[in-house]
Amino acid sequence: MSPRTSRTAPDSRRPRSQPRVVATRDAAGHLDVDALIADRSIHIVVCCGSGGVGKTTTSAALAMRAADAGRKVCVLTIDPARRLAQSMGLTELDNTPRAVAGAGADGGSLDAMMLDMKRTFDEVVEAHASPEKAEQILANPFYQALSSSFAGTQEYMAMEKLGQLHAQGDWDLIIVDTPPSRSALDFLDAPERLSSMLDGRFIKLLLAPAKGPARLLSAGFGLVTGAINKVLGAQVLSDVQTFVAAFDTLFGGFRQRAESTYALLQAQGTAFLVVAAPEPAAMREASYFVERLAGDAMPLAGLVVNRVHDDVTTTIDLDDARAVARRLRGGTGVDAQTAELLDVHAERLATAAREQRERDGFARSHPGVPQVPVTALSTDVHDLEGLRRIGDLLGR
Amino acid sequence: MSSTALHVVTGKGGTGKTTVAVALALALAGRGQRVLVCEVEGRQGIAQLLDVAPLPYEERRVASGLGGGEVFALAIDAESALLEYLEMFYRLGRAGKALDKFGVIDFATTIAPGVRDVLLTGKVYEIARRRGEKRDTGPQYDAIVIDAPPTGRIRQFLNVSTEVAGLAKVGPIRRQADSITAMMRSDATRVHLVTVLEEMPVQETLDGIADLAAADLPVGHVIVNLVRGALLSDATASAITGGGLTPKAVAKALAAAGLDGSAATALLDEGRGHLERQELQQSQRELLEDSPATTTELPLLDDIGIGGLMELAELLRDGGVA
Numbered sequence: 001m002s003p004r005t006s007r008t009a010p011d012s013r014r015p016r017s018q019p020r021v022v023a024t025r026d027a028a029g030h031l032d033v034d035a036l037i038a039d040r041s042i043h044i045v046v047c048c049g050s051g052g053v054g055k056t057t058t059s060a061a062l063a064m065r066a067a068d069a070g071r072k073v074c075v076l077t078i079d080p081a082r083r084l085a086q087s088m089g090l091t092e093l094d095n096t097p098r099a100v101a102g103a104g105a106d107g108g109s110l111d112a113m114m115l116d117m118k119r120t121f122d123e124v125v126e127a128h129a130s131p132e133k134a135e136q137i138l139a140n141p142f143y144q145a146l147s148s149s150f151a152g153t154q155e156y157m158a159m160e161k162l163g164q165l166h167a168q169g170d171w172d173l174i175i176v177d178t179p180p181s182r183s184a185l186d187f188l189d190a191p192e193r194l195s196s197m198l199d200g201r202f203i204k205l206l207l208a209p210a211k212g213p214a215r216l217l218s219a220g221f222g223l224v225t226g227a228i229n230k231v232l233g234a235q236v237l238s239d240v241q242t243f244v245a246a247f248d249t250l251f252g253g254f255r256q257r258a259e260s261t262y263a264l265l266q267a268q269g270t271a272f273l274v275v276a277a278p279e280p281a282a283m284r285e286a287s288y289f290v291e292r293l294a295g296d297a298m299p300l301a302g303l304v305v306n307r308v309h310d311d312v313t314t315t316i317d318l319d320d321a322r323a324v325a326r327r328l329r330g331g332t333g334v335d336a337q338t339a340e341l342l343d344v345h346a347e348r349l350a351t352a353a354r355e356q357r358e359r360d361g362f363a364r365s366h367p368g369v370p371q372v373p374v375t376a377l378s379t380d381v382h383d384l385e386g387l388r389r390i391g392d393l394l395g396r
Numbered sequence: 397m398s399s400t401a402l403h404v405v406t407g408k409g410g411t412g413k414t415t416v417a418v419a420l421a422l423a424l425a426g427r428g429q430r431v432l433v434c435e436v437e438g439r440q441g442i443a444q445l446l447d448v449a450p451l452p453y454e455e456r457r458v459a460s461g462l463g464g465g466e467v468f469a470l471a472i473d474a475e476s477a478l479l480e481y482l483e484m485f486y487r488l489g490r491a492g493k494a495l496d497k498f499g500v501i502d503f504a505t506t507i508a509p510g511v512r513d514v515l516l517t518g519k520v521y522e523i524a525r526r527r528g529e530k531r532d533t534g535p536q537y538d539a540i541v542i543d544a545p546p547t548g549r550i551r552q553f554l555n556v557s558t559e560v561a562g563l564a565k566v567g568p569i570r571r572q573a574d575s576i577t578a579m580m581r582s583d584a585t586r587v588h589l590v591t592v593l594e595e596m597p598v599q600e601t602l603d604g605i606a607d608l609a610a611a612d613l614p615v616g617h618v619i620v621n622l623v624r625g626a627l628l629s630d631a632t633a634s635a636i637t638g639g640g641l642t643p644k645a646v647a648k649a650l651a652a653a654g655l656d657g658s659a660a661t662a663l664l665d666e667g668r669g670h671l672e673r674q675e676l677q678q679s680q681r682e683l684l685e686d687s688p689a690t691t692t693e694l695p696l697l698d699d700i701g702i703g704g705l706m707e708l709a710e711l712l713r714d715g716g717v718a
Contacts, residue, residue, distance in 0.1 A: 051409020051546055052597070079548070081596045145560075180409055180546070236564045277410060281441065312666070314659035316650075324653045336632075337641050338649040341663045343627045344670045350698065378672055380595045 019294040021368055022271050022301050029363070031302035031370035034395040037066040037173070042271050044166065044174050044264070045301070049275035050285035051180030054306040056080045057381055057390060058275050058374075059177040060088060063110055064384065065391035066173055070106035074171040078115050078158060078179050087383045088112045095119045097165070102384050111171065117157040121147040124160060128253050133246055142236075142243040154179045155186050156258075163261045185289065188262065188296050271301035276362075278305050278355035278373075283362050290366055302370040304394065305359060309351045311375050318353065321346040372396075399584045400524040401539040403616065406550040406604070407590030408597040412621040414441035415700055416590045417543040419708035423718035425465030426709060429538035432523060433458075434470045436516045437545060442469050445700065453477075455523075468537075470523075475501055477515040484522075514556045514573050521576045524584075547589065547604040554580040554587070555611050586616030588717065589689070593620060593677040598684060605687055617717045618689045620681070622696040626674050628667060636667045692717055 022042075036042060047059045056077050063075035074097050080090070088100045088110075095116040103110035125143075126134045137143050147153060155178070162176050178185075229237055264270065272293050276286035286303060293300050316324075325342035328335040359371060374393045381387055403424075405417040414435070421433035432455060435442050440450045446458050451471035459467040478501055526536040545553050552559055557570070557577040564570040579585065587608055591601040601618060608615050628636070635641035643664055647657035684691050692715030697704040712718050 053410060082599070083595075180548075236567065236569070279410075280444075281412075281414070282410060284444065285439075314662040314666075315656045316659050316663075320655060324650075324655055328649065328653060334641065334645045334649045337635055338646050338653075338663075340628050340632045341646065341667045344666050345663055347624075347627060348666060354698070378669070378676060 019290055019300045019366065019369055020297050021370070022299045029368075029370050031304070031372040033062070033065075033304075033372055034069070036271060036301055037062065037069055037071065040071075040172070041269055043172060044162070044176070044270040046162075046176045046178065046265065046270065046272045047275055047304075048178045048185060048272060048289050050282055050289075053275050053277040053282050054374075055180065055275045056177050057084060057387075058273070058304055058306065058394070059175050060084060060112070061381075061387045061390035061394060062273075063112070063173075063175045064100075064103055064387040065395060066175070067100075067104035067108040067110035068106075068388070068391070070104075070108040071173045072107075072109050072171050073104075073173045073175060074111045074113070074165055075175045075177070076113055076115060076158065076161060076165065077177045078154060080114060080177075081380070083380060083382050085114065087381055087387060090114055095123075095161075097170075100384070115154070115158055115161055117154050118148045120157040120161050121153065124254075125250065128250050129246075133249070137243070137246045137250075140239065140243045140246065142239045143247075146243075159261045159265075160257065163257055163264065166264065185292050188265075188292070188298070266296070266298055268299075271299055273301050273304055275304045275306060277307050278358045280358065283358045286362065287365065290369060300369065302372065303362065303366075304372055304374060305355075306374045307376040308355055308359075308373040309348060309376050310355070310373055312345070312348045312352050314345065316342070316345060318346055318349040321349065400535040400537050402520070402524060402579070402585040403539060403541045404544045404550070404554065404580075404585065404587040405541060405590060405619075406544045406547050406587060407619075407621075408548075408600045409546050411590045411592050411597055413546070413590050414439075414445060414543050415705070415708070416588070416619050416621060416694070416712075417541050418442055418445050419694075419705050420588075420712055420718055421467045421539075421541045422459060422462060422705055423709035423712040424539045424541070425459065425462045425467045426713060427718065428464040430466050430468075430536070431539045431541060432468045432470060432537045433541040433543065434472050434520065435543040436472050437543075438471070438473060440471065442471070442543065445705070446702070453480075472516050472519045474512045474515040477519045481515065481518065511560070511569070513553050514560060514569060514576065517553065517556055517576045517580070518572055521572075521579055524579065544587075547600050550587065550604065551607050551611050551613070554608075554613055558611075581612050581614065583614070585614050587613055588616040588619055590619045590621050591684070592622045593680040595680065598680045602683065602687055605689055615689050617715065618684055618687065618691045619712070619715075619717065620684065620691055620693045623693045624673065624677065624696050628670060628674075632667075633671055636664060636671065690716070 022036075036045070045062065047055050047062070049055045056079075059075055059077060060080070063073045067073045075088075076097075077085070077090075085091070088103075089098065090112055095113065097111035097113040100110040100112050122138060125137050129137060158176060158178060162174060165171065165174050225237065265272075274286050274289045274293070276282045290300065290303070321342045325339045325346065328339035328342070330336075331339070359373070363369075363371065372394060374390065377386075377389065379386075381390065403417075403420055405413055405420065407413045407416070417433055417435075421431045424431045433442060435451070442458075443450050446469070448456075448458055448469075451469050453471065453473060453476040455468045455470045457466060458469045479496070520540060520542060523537065524535070524540055528534060528536050544550055555577060557573040560569060560573045564573075589601045589604050591597040605615050605618075632641070641664070643660040646663060647660035650660060650663075651657035681691075692712065694708050694711055697707070709718070
């Protein structure tokens, strides 16, 4: 089967290889985020995880903290929430890193950008094809659909942009957010997929009419084009053919870049952070990401567990809180009110215990992967101070 | 009832879409209906939730005996859907296999824009139009619940005819996409948005409602999930904020009950934190109340077992979602 299998198959089908953990843990198995950003040999940090776990916030807070620690940082965000974008002064999607005023200390600085996937794709085409060919490609209906709505384009273009930013050499640390989907790591398959497509018979078949001699074609050709025409309509096939013919010269470059991005991600100097929230579905997805990264021998720094309710401070345990609340509830005045306070306390303890179980479960099935919990804040991030607060929690 | 009702469940990641989709299926089955719940993202979330083996590309009964109703589940994947589609409509046989060998299946389901969504929703369309075993028994399912992609992608997912417009102007794929879009826009369909009472998810929900309406897609209920109940009475709340309830008094009550009195200050802080979170929930709730969609709230449960799902199902019935 193709490498695509790993995305759709349940976790169990991929052999569980040992994650390649970069050295960022202390003796207690705690993820040391400050050591990670202080490590000048690390130049790329990729944050991945399922949707709704605060991945973009983590990326931005980490970037902010690294800038404040003296590094020249660029953070590449994908579809950030409006207020988070505003907090970094990002008001438009212009695909160019902009300096974030008020960020950075000790010679450090922070630039931030939002990915415009269509523009990134267009720029690749313009940079690598002759002007006439570029024009032809940009006008092709198939290309237009591919560059603006294909579900995987965002993932590929994020990596394309990462490659560009890295090659530009203006920053010593680039932090990349990834799209909020399970397919966020599909770009890892890009070199293999592009290769199998380029060397595949389908492309040859599509190019064949343009290239001539019918004797190149196997007996299956008529069967296949017949089927495609029947299902998609002849116009689609000709659009795709025109696109592939125009794109032909670009494909090689795409493959080459995908291969070098893959190598870059796998190399010393890159670290992946998996981001999760302490509930079953998100932790399951985190396991999936950790195993996916291990399968590709990608360097993993560890797991960031966001929105943890671990700031319970008193010495009263859950059983006592519940028992005494029950006893005091019937009382009057202060007793009844204390019972309610104990209810609040008991709920917090129960939540903390449930979250701890999730984290322990992950630790047991992924020994050696360090974690850092980030305590839940009551409000979303609105400004740079908010990002710094998250950064403090990350670095504790 | 002559057509299959379609409930599309979307929402921001992490809000509990799958849980709500399954609870909704159970709620409908509780009304004696035959229900299919499907997932389309290869996560196997339904199987995990119901604690059954991973779902294949085949409808499986997962619950019955609920007021005469039944729940079936199905995991739809684009590759299987395409091969099945080719077989069903074109009887391709050998050509179907040749397509696979030539990498066309791969190409169509991963590279060709929009085709993936047409295949996933196309499978739902096919099931919705199926008749029961006896010719005059009406549709095979009374309702289909889809655990759909997140809010950010839902419009694309349902509005497939627009999505493939650039790809196919005529031909069977285009016709198929148009029929699917017509079904999604019909009276039989409701798109429910799951959210939690936090800023980002609520904002995304409000944007989603506007987005769906702009695409002529029928908005159903807003389902507010994971709601934390108020644990402090109004009187206690004002005693805490007004300073009427002092650490000293709480310490005394704790000590009298045999607990550590020095915990009093921390307990009061936790109480204030609780009130702050309740206020935040309330302000988000008010934002949702201004939207045109009806809101139904579901509580945060300690443990989502089958009992918890049944509890949520009942609330969805009470709220008029099912």
